[in-house]
Amino acid sequence: MTSRRRAFVLGGGVAGLAAAFGLADRGYDVSLFESRKQCGGRAFSSEERETGRRLDNGFHVMLGCYHGMRALLRRLGTEQGAQQDRRLVMAYRFGPNRCASLKLPRLPVPLAMPWALLRLGIPLGARMRAFRGMASVMFGAPKQWTFADWLQRRGQHGQPDQVMWRPLCRAVMNVEPEDASASDFLAALREAFMGRASSAAFWIPTQPWSELLGDPAPRALADAGVTLRTGARVTGLQVAGKHVTAIQLGDERIEVGGEDLVVSAMPWFALHKLIGGEQSKFGECAFGSLDSAPIVSAYFTMGDAENIVEAPPDEGPVVALVGGQPFHFLLRTPGDPVGRFALLSGGDRSFDGKTVAEIEAVAKQQLRTFYGDGAFVDALEHAHVRIRKEQHATFVAAPNSDALRPLPGRLHGGPDNFLVCGDWTATGLPATLEGGVRSAEKLLAGLPS
Ligand SMILES: Cc1cc2nc3c(=O)[nH]c(=O)nc-3n(C[C@H](O)[C@H](O)[C@H](O)COP(=O)(O)OP(=O)(O)OC[C@H]3O[C@@H](n4cnc5c(N)ncnc54)[C@H](O)[C@@H]3O)c2cc1C
Known part of the structure; x- marks a missing residue:
């Protein structure tokens, strides 16, 4: 009888959860080590002492085009825990006495957007410029441009910048246009805005994030045959030749065979702290320079x-x-x-x-x-x-930060049985829940069948 290959997943955020499910589905004997008490990573809730109410660590909004994330929520049985709009609706407040809203009709977005822009409460000239800008999203931008460069070169100054682009850029890239990579932002926009109305619509959780991810994870992982250990911080990885040979969890050492896989789904800064000092053994670790x-x-x-x-x-x-x-x-x-x-x-x-x-x-x-x-x-x-x-x-998905993001999978020059995933790997998306899940999907697609 041959024993099943083992896979050790390090980190239980959305990337780690998707990787663990995917590896179990491919027949691996999977163990998931998460340093916190709960899975969910950067999307979690904590209880307020006075009221007992669970508050998220911050508002997380999804989009209809987050197909990977939706599949993960389905696997956890919590896909219904979000309000799933059929079209994009967003309000703008300019001050005490002025507000406007962008409401896309339920048509494919390329048809709906011009209509919605024409009705947006900003002057006609600004609307027309915004419309031209929206049309040029499909052409992308050179890698070295910031999104502010793109705004300037596409004549999007003034109201289109302030009302339309800047809020979108902050929502998607979490930085100002001056710091954001134009090509990454436009790629994310194309995904949301080049398809059906529902792709661009917000999916807004109606429950705290721990109820969507952390709480249901132990049961769903157990059902998939994954062994979950929470409170299990990885403190070291031993390498000999071209293989990771052991995982250190504090005083505990777990032996790893050359046929076993070790999959890091930790954030870039945590992984770099763990292995950054041993670049020669782990290969290309430029991701440590991501801001x-x-x-x-x-x-x-x-x-x-x-x-x-x-x-x-x-x-x-x-x-x-x-x-x-x-x-x-x-x-x-x-x-x-x-x-x-x-x-x-x-x-x-x-x-x-x-x-x-x-x-x-x-x-x-x-x-x-x-x-x-x-x-x-x-x-x-x-x-x-x-x-x-x-x-x-x-x-920060800044211009040229692509060069710092390794493809999900083996690090260039790194151990053969050590793979990485996480939102920070080269997924083609900025830092998002969807990026985290897609990184795991890409890693799984690269495994030999
Ligand atoms: C406040 C906030 C708001 C956000 N809003 C949005 C939003 O609206 N929409 C959106 O799409 N994205 C949003 N994001 C980004 C999104 O949360 C992340 O992109 C996504 O959660 C990344 O998932 P991940 O699995 O790649 O990494 P993580 O979620 O960081 O998961 C990594 C896991 O590894 C664990 N770990 C770390 N070190 C170790 C170790 N040594 N041993 C074992 N385990 C370890 C961590 O505890 C963590 O659970 C937001 C993030 C924050 C913080």
Whole structure:
């Protein structure tokens, strides 16, 4: 009798979960080691001590074109835990007395977008320029361009930049156009905007992320025959010749055979810390130079949430605060009371070193700027606010950062039985949940059958 080949997956974020399921489906005897108490990686929730309510580490929004992520949620039995819109709807708030919305009709996006742009509440000249810009998305951009270069060369200054492109760039790339790779951003847009109306639509979770990923994972993994160990931090990997020969979990050493696979699904900074000092053994480790971008969220509850007296108007789940700094979006969980909402800041470094009280004060000030000084703004004084700060929320997909992102699979010059995946590998997408899952799919597609 021949024993099954073993696979050790290191890290239980969406990439690690997708890799573990895929390897088990291919007949491997899979063990998944996750350093935290729960799977889910960068999409998780924690309990508020006072209320027992589970709050996410930050708002995560999906798109209809996230096919890999949707398949993972199906596998976990939680695909219904998101509001699945049929078309893109997004609100824009310019200040206390002005808002607009982009609503795509339920037509294929290339047909729907011109129509929606023409109805967007900005001057005609700006709409026409935005329309020309949208049409040129399909031509991509040279690798060395920032998205700001593209905006300038495509005549998208002024309102198209402020209203349409900048919020989209922040939402997808988590940095300002000045720091984002134009080619990566346009590739992501083409995927969302070149197909059916539902591909570009938001999928917004209606439950905390731990309920979608972390909670159901142990059961679903067990059903697939995967052995999950949480609280299992990988502290070292031994290499001899062209193979990883052991995994170190603190004092515990797990022997690895030359036929076994070790799949890292850790984030770039954690993997680089683990193996970066041993570049000669692990091959090309340039990914250690990828920069990180933070995400800061301020979760507000007005009054006691169920009995709201004052709240900002409900303009839908995603509201872009046009020209807003440092918070860029106001977000709501569908089905939540109107007095619950969050402000989100992506890629803004001005919070570095700031205390929670200082961040809360900035968030309240920004609400005053955008919603005027009515009764809601007065009630802000008594709002319950929780701040969540993620320093390494995403890697920065900057111009030429492709050169730092290895293909999912074996590292160039690295051990034969050591493979990597994760959103930061070369998936063709920026740092997204979908990128994480696709990296695992690409890794699996490269395995010998
Ligand atoms: C606040 C926030 C908001 C975001 N918003 C969005 C959004 O709206 N839409 C979107 O698509 N994406 C969003 N993202 C990005 C998205 O979360 C990531 O792209 C995605 O989760 C990456 O998945 P991953 O599996 O590649 O990596 P990770 O989720 O980082 O998973 C890696 C896992 O490895 C584990 N690990 C690390 N070191 C070790 C070790 N030594 N031993 C064992 N395990 C280890 C970690 O604990 C983690 O569970 C957001 C991220 C954050 C933080």
